Amino acid sequence: MNETSDVVVLRLGHRPGRDDRMTTHVGLTARALGADRVIFPDNAGGSLETVEDITDRFGGPFEAELTDSPKAIIRNWEGRIVHLTMYGERVQDVEDDVRGAHRGGEPLLLVVGSEKVSFDVYEEADWNVGVTNQPHSEVAGLAVFLDRLFEGEELEGEWEDADRRVIPMETGKRVEPADDADDQ
């Protein structure tokens, strides 16, 4: 998604142990589905390592980082903020507006909560968006939101500096060295 403004995913809240895999999956989903960067709380170092390891092996560009103040990231964000929440407006009603802002040059911060999100996040967000108003999964909500934001173009992206590449197959598994792996 290099030709457009940044899309950054901010994971809000992380309980070590209990949330490890969900937080990691938020980061890997952000990477696979076209975001440019993920920001984790600073107690999620294990998730950071996993995402960086996947990016090293399967390619980028994608950045992962930690923050000791997610609230400051939100407060100081220069662009638009989308907070994904089951209490928000319906994604099918607001996605055109969000996409228009992004394509118009606004960097997007996508805020993905875990447990209870404080009210100021709802207020700071330009859009509170529900991928359904049903309880399900922050990973699922993020995935559908990104696929709709990019209208499927994220599936066509090329990966740079990968050392391996999965070849789509009708049956079975095929992994090959990436063309550019020789240059490493």
Next chain:
Amino acid sequence: MNETSDVVVLRLGHRPGRDDRMTTHVGLTARALGADRVIFPDNAGGSLETVEDITDRFGGPFEAELTDSPKAIIRNWEGRIVHLTMYGERVQDVEDDVRGAHRGGEPLLLVVGSEKVSFDVYEEADWNVGVTNQPHSEVAGLAVFLDRLFEGEELEGEWEDADRRVIPMETGKRVEPADDADDQ
């Protein structure tokens, strides 16, 4: 999705403790995004309880059940089988075929693995499908696949026998008793 053939999600493999939340999120995502039923391995009773509890409170129809033989579910399935895997064909290349089969009356079994999936699953599947050929999250893959299968119609569904309903809001949270809660 009552007017069409069933879409059933089969969670393959579950390691108690480690996979609890992922398995629960597979079930909740299946429910929220238009599948009719989820089948968990029989060691995932906690996930079954959570999904049933959410269905009791937020509505259905949606069924959750356990099986002691996921392989038998696959072997005996009358309809088509989609196995979601990062090694599969690209979702954007095969989704029309899958949708066509489903709309033509074929019940769909969507197989969602956790760790290593045995080769016979790849062989039994009518389609092995990758929502990207990148490592990310089985929950994200399932979510995008369902949203594409139903072309967003799953977001318009009505929920029956709910006792509460979340009202989409620009800011804040609003939960109301469901209209049909009086009948309970």
